[in-house]
Amino acid sequence: MLVLLTVVPLTARNRLPDRLATHWGASGGPDDSMPFWAATIFPALIWLLVAAVATVTMWRAGRRTTAVAAAPGWAGVTLGATGVTLLGAQASIVRANLDRTDWRDAGSVTGWLVATLVSATVVAVAAQLIGRRARVAVPPPSGPVMEIPKGQRHVWLSRTSNRWLHLLAAVTGILALAATAGTMAGLGGGVQGVAGAASFAVATVALLACASVQARVTERGLEVAFGPLGWPARRWAADSIASAWAENRTAMQAGGWGYRLNGLGTTVMLRGGECLVIRTVKGKDFAVSVDDAERGAALLNSLTGPRST
Structure with missing residues (x-):
């Protein structure tokens, strides 16, 4: 070239x-x-x-x-x-x-x-x-497996937030309120003022949705919920997950902060370090930066392996 x-x-x-x-x-x-x-x-x-x-x-x-x-x-x-x-x-x-x-x-x-x-x-x-x-x-990495006694059910839950994204959401929220007030007072330039207020409002909602995440593993599989209200959420049934493992990633590897898409698949990056990574049976990777990721991966692997059948 x-x-x-x-x-x-x-x-x-x-x-x-x-x-x-x-x-x-x-x-x-x-x-x-x-x-x-x-x-x-x-x-x-x-x-x-x-x-x-x-x-x-x-x-x-x-x-x-x-x-x-x-x-x-x-x-x-x-x-x-x-x-x-x-x-x-x-x-x-x-x-x-x-x-x-x-x-x-x-x-x-x-x-x-x-x-x-x-x-x-x-x-x-x-x-x-x-x-x-x-x-x-490429075969998925073999992650840890948790021994679950017969008749018992285990649940794993972990939550992570990014204070800088919360702070940025607060700033855009204030700007949205200011733009709305200015428009209502006749100082916002009509249609342009409404568009500005709407843009800041959308940015605030998007930032809040990406500023915190909660991952939960149950017998049904994995659920990753976003934002303070736990919505929207992504879910994977246990039988749709080929493997799960813990992996250290940085924001540079993920392509930045928040919800990122790149060659590594999808990564929800709120802080650098330990991430829970899954690979679906279709070969798609999803990672979320949460604490105690190895335990969550072990529980998922115990559900997707022979013990879950």
Whole structure:
């Protein structure tokens, strides 16, 4: 990909102006440019940076048994979509500037950019599907198992919250109330004021839902409830879980705080450290950062193993 990004403009060097149009305004005409050498090198530098980040991520994931299959899937999505986007943009710029004496005379790139974005989306979806199949092919880690005497029932419960997300929710809540009061007093700009108040209100609800989580394991399986009211909630029946285990994860590995989706599957990350991780029989991973995760995994494995039948 690095070679293609640099070769495409170099092969047409004699037919390109000294400065290339690299940005187009709302009217469809070019409104900014770069020297030829900068327009050639800049996309290659972006690709090198993305490739370096993906390589480091895969190297770190390779040291963790549960992420060996997930990291290549994430890397495939990132590298595939980024590579197609950069190459399509580079080809679009070269085509628009071809045989022009001045960058201001460059043609339109709208059609090519739309085709590029569609192609990048197709590549990303294909890489994601391939990554999921690879993850399914990897046997789930063998987690701990709890010995449950006959006739007894055990319940495991753990709860975690993030004070910074609660604080941020309080801030957006205050802003929502202020925007609502201002709108009612005629100071909020009508429709814009209502939209602002609604946006802050939605942000507050979303933050509260992601700021605390409660995980519960019963004979029925696993339930993970969000927010102070325990809603919404996700549930997995015991017979739909292939394996459960405890694993240490960081916010960087999960992709940030809150409800995160990446190559590791789904992670509810409220604090770094111990997480309860499950893999369903369909090969999908779900992790939640809660205390005493090993005991919860052991109880789940006792329910999903031969003892539960």
